[in-house]
Amino acid sequence: MTSDAAAALRRLSAIGRLPLILAPTPVESLSYLLDALGPWPRSRQAFDLFVKRDDVIPFGFGGNKVRKLELVAARAQLERADTLITTGGVQSNHARATAAVAARLGLRCILVVNGTPPPKPTANALLDVLLGADIRYVATRAERAPEMERLAAQLRDEGHQPLVIPLGASTPLGAAAFALAVGELLSQTSAPDVIVVATSSGGTQAGLIAGCRLHGLSTRVIGISADDPSDVIAAEIRRLLQGLEAMLKTPSGLLSEGPIDIDDTFVGAGYGIPTPQSTEAIELAARRGGMFLDHTYTGKAMAGLIAKGRAAEFDDRTVLFWHTGGQVGLFA
Numbered sequence: 001m002t003s004d005a006a007a008a009l010r011r012l013s014a015i016g017r018l019p020l021i022l023a024p025t026p027v028e029s030l031s032y033l034l035d036a037l038g039p040w041p042r043s044r045q046a047f048d049l050f051v052k053r054d055d056v057i058p059f060g061f062g063g064n065k066v067r068k069l070e071l072v073a074a075r076a077q078l079e080r081a082d083t084l085i086t087t088g089g090v091q092s093n094h095a096r097a098t099a100a101v102a103a104r105l106g107l108r109c110i111l112v113v114n115g116t117p118p119p120k121p122t123a124n125a126l127l128d129v130l131l132g133a134d135i136r137y138v139a140t141r142a143e144r145a146p147e148m149e150r151l152a153a154q155l156r157d158e159g160h161q162p163l164v165i166p167l168g169a170s171t172p173l174g175a176a177a178f179a180l181a182v183g184e185l186l187s188q189t190s191a192p193d194v195i196v197v198a199t200s201s202g203g204t205q206a207g208l209i210a211g212c213r214l215h216g217l218s219t220r221v222i223g224i225s226a227d228d229p230s231d232v233i234a235a236e237i238r239r240l241l242q243g244l245e246a247m248l249k250t251p252s253g254l255l256s257e258g259p260i261d262i263d264d265t266f267v268g269a270g271y272g273i274p275t276p277q278s279t280e281a282i283e284l285a286a287r288r289g290g291m292f293l294d295h296t297y298t299g300k301a302m303a304g305l306i307a308k309g310r311a312a313e314f315d316d317r318t319v320l321f322w323h324t325g326g327q328v329g330l331f332a
Helices: 003-013 031-037 064-078 093-105 123-130 141-157 172-186 203-214 230-248 276-289 298-310 327-331
Strands: 027-029 048-053 083-089 108-114 134-138 162-164 194-199 220-225 261-263 318-323
Touching: 003 172, 003 203, 003 230, 031 048, 031 276, 031 298, 064 093, 064 162, 064 172, 064 203, 083 093, 083 141, 093 108, 093 123, 093 327, 108 141, 123 327, 134 141, 141 162, 172 203, 172 230, 194 203, 194 298, 203 220, 203 230, 220 230, 220 298, 230 261, 276 298, 298 318
Parallel strands: 048 318, 083 108, 083 162, 108 134, 194 220, 194 318, 220 261
Antiparallel strands: 027 048
């Protein structure tokens, strides 16, 4: 570890956090899933497979967004915000987690979601209502950010102090939560050779990459896209890594230079639409191990892991699947 990286880790650990996740989340063997993928030919060295269970975070039905919101909510308290404004789709995990944080802190929550109001809210949409969120609907993704800014300006004119949280809390501050999570992982087990994680708005993968680089690991972080093309996500991740460099006062390029590994071949027909591979992954995880994945993110990420494992890409390596939650979506 370089002196620059050590200094950045000290600054990272000093960032204010709202304790929500009861860390560390478990690391478990997925040997039962490996058994389902075999038998392995004698010529192959099967890989070791583990999972980091952010799906079992107890607060707000858990998931990776709760990690990010630990830091973002602490910033909201510091800035004396009285309203949290964020965005997503009708079944957004991030929107649900933000509404839960707002409820915990006694703040107003406004969710700007694209889509049409469901006749009967289910899954995350039902939880948003239960949590008391003020839900505003827009027709398209492109309208979400302008509407958030319009609402924030209106609230400021009325004397309020809103905090706008971008999609997925994918900001340098949100990504910092997953740079910290790499340290949490290393307190539990040896560094894996590969981490596989669902990726979309980029904050989770950016944080994992930053954490690995700060700790001097050679771990490969593979993001399996839930929606956008790999080049679009990679550009956003690099932007977030550059933001983390500025936040942590590291030399330019310490975090942002180097490969960003994204596979967009498991998206299928689109965001949230199951594929035969994701359906197989969801059923295997449930029927072999009692672990639940979702159709939008983790099912497709596990499908990617399974395909790469069957193709001998991971042979004789240790692979960790970072479970980012989202299982509420099974009830949509």
